[in-house]
Amino acid sequence: MPYDPLTDDQREIRELIRDLSRDRVAPRAHDIDATGEFPADMVELLRDHDLFALCIPEEYGGTGTGALMVLVAIEELAKVCGTTSLLLAAQELGSLPIKLAGNEAQKAKYLPRLASGELLPAYALTESGSGSDSAAMRTSAKRDGDHYVINGDKRFITNASVAGVYIVFAKTDQTAGHRGISAFIVDADTPGFQVSRLEAKMGIKGSTTGELYFTDMRVPAENLLGEEGEGFKIAMRVLDHSRPGIGAQALGLAQGATDYALEYAKTRETMGKPIAQHQMIAGMLADMETKCEAARGLLYKVGLMIDEGAPAADLTKYSAMSKLFCSDVAMEVTTDAVQVLGGYGYVKEYPVERMMRDAKITQIYEGTNQIQRLVIAREMLREQRAFLLAGVS
Numbered sequence: 376m377p378y379d380p381l382t383d384d385q386r387e388i389r390e391l392i393r394d395l396s397r398d399r400v401a402p403r404a405h406d407i408d409a410t411g412e413f414p415a416d417m418v419e420l421l422r423d424h425d426l427f428a429l430c431i432p433e434e435y436g437g438t439g440t441g442a443l444m445v446l447v448a449i450e451e452l453a454k455v456c457g458t459t460s461l462l463l464a465a466q467e468l469g470s471l472p473i474k475l476a477g478n479e480a481q482k483a484k485y486l487p488r489l490a491s492g493e494l495l496p497a498y499a500l501t502e503s504g505s506g507s508d509s510a511a512m513r514t515s516a517k518r519d520g521d522h523y524v525i526n527g528d529k530r531f532i533t534n535a536s537v538a539g540v541y542i543v544f545a546k547t548d549q550t551a552g553h554r555g556i557s558a559f560i561v562d563a564d565t566p567g568f569q570v571s572r573l574e575a576k577m578g579i580k581g582s583t584t585g586e587l588y589f590t591d592m593r594v595p596a597e598n599l600l601g602e603e604g605e606g607f608k609i610a611m612r613v614l615d616h617s618r619p620g621i622g623a624q625a626l627g628l629a630q631g632a633t634d635y636a637l638e639y640a641k642t643r644e645t646m647g648k649p650i651a652q653h654q655m656i657a658g659m660l661a662d663m664e665t666k667c668e669a670a671r672g673l674l675y676k677v678g679l680m681i682d683e684g685a686p687a688a689d690l691t692k693y694s695a696m697s698k699l700f701c702s703d704v705a706m707e708v709t710t711d712a713v714q715v716l717g718g719y720g721y722v723k724e725y726p727v728e729r730m731m732r733d734a735k736i737t738q739i740y741e742g743t744n745q746i747q748r749l750v751i752a753r754e755m756l757r758e759q760r761a762f763l764l765a766g767v768s
């Protein structure tokens with residue numbers, strides 16, 4: 376039985392999501408991928424079943440069921456549809472800046488609408504010239520009376536064009552490096568805000584990924600998150616909490632592909648027996664299952680760490696580890712699932728090639744896996760383990 380540290384209440388929610396995933400999401404996954412259209416019906420489904428509320432504390436209209444529950448929900452949706460799972464992961468990513476750094480007025484204004492799903496958010500950090508090196512961003516914000524005037528652009532923003540609110544990072548001081556970055560809540564109807572294009576992608580095709588332009592965009596000063604210059608700190612703190620969500624998406628894709636390959640291997644026969652009984656296929660299935668379960672152990676540990684209020688440095692490291700490991704597992708396992716299905720794995724009639732394409736992005740967004748390795752190593756280098764060498768000469 377897979378690792379399951381959930382409470383009985385959380386298990387009930389998981390059962391509901393499993394049923395929804397099987398009955399309502401899975402039948403749509405192929406078409407969402409084939410058309411590349413944003414799945415408004417899946418947003419409705421998540422709204423109707425209060426799943427966006429999983430991301431929000433109870434006092435602001437959410438379920439208050441915690442981070443582990445969000446991860447499990449994303450995982451269950453991703454087992455059948457990468458795009459639909461990203462709706463929930465993006466809701467968590469876009470809500471986190473307000474949850475972690477918003478003042479009371481900002482929380483009261485936005486969180487209930489994020490909980491109900493009336494509002495979809497977007498997190499706008501990346502620019503064309505600054506992805507991994509986010510401190511190199513050029514978008515500027517200049518104070519003008521009781522407003523900030525924002526000019527610049529953002530690239531690769533999930534939920535572009537469907538979000539009602541954008542968390543925009545911009546430099547209030549161009550000379551201060553990452554200490555010059557501030558974070559703003561920007562309503563989509565703010566004059567000067569424009570979505571200039573949407574990308575055609577390899578996977579997660581129903582999710583919108585777009586470019587934003589800000590031209591003399593006047594944002595009320597009350598929409599500043601935290602203090603001026605705290606934007607980078609907020610961005611990184613958010614990623615510490617949101618990266619496990621990408622791990623959950625990756626794990627769901629990997630487990631979904633494993634489950635599909637297993638059933639296929641039981642019925643597809645070559646040389647007089649089901650391929651599952653050929654040792655090389657059986658070995659591949661065993662490796663896929665083992666990798667998924669190892670990934671789950673690490674991911675759920677991080678969910679529990681967030682819920683138990685783990686120290687920030689530990690969270691930084693373990694969050695990066697979970698995203699790194701789950702996404703590498705997803706790429707390996709979905710590729711193996713295609714191999715198990717042979718030629719049928721390569722054609723669009725079967726879901727595993729879609730899962731493989733969807734898995735690739737999990738190694739790239741919210742910090743590439745090269746960046747995760749840098750983060751993990753940086754935290755390791757700060758740790759003191761000299762005692763392990765005591766007595767070694």
Ligand SMILES: Cc1cc2nc3c(=O)[nH]c(=O)nc-3n(C[C@H](O)[C@H](O)[C@H](O)COP(=O)(O)OP(=O)(O)OC[C@H]3O[C@@H](n4cnc5c(N)ncnc54)[C@H](O)[C@@H]3O)c2cc1C
Nearest residue numbers: 498499500501505506507531532533584740741742743745
């Ligand atoms: C579908 C999609 C959705 C996205 N959604 C969002 C979103 O909602 N919000 C948002 O802000 N961003 C989003 N992004 C952006 C994403 O986070 C960036 O693309 C990612 O962080 C990498 O940045 P980059 O593309 O500029 O690559 P680069 O930073 O140019 O990196 C190129 C390569 O160099 C490697 N590299 C870079 N620096 C180092 C280093 N120091 N050491 C070793 N290797 C290094 C990288 O790992 C990568 O392999 C999204 C991207 C995509 C494709």
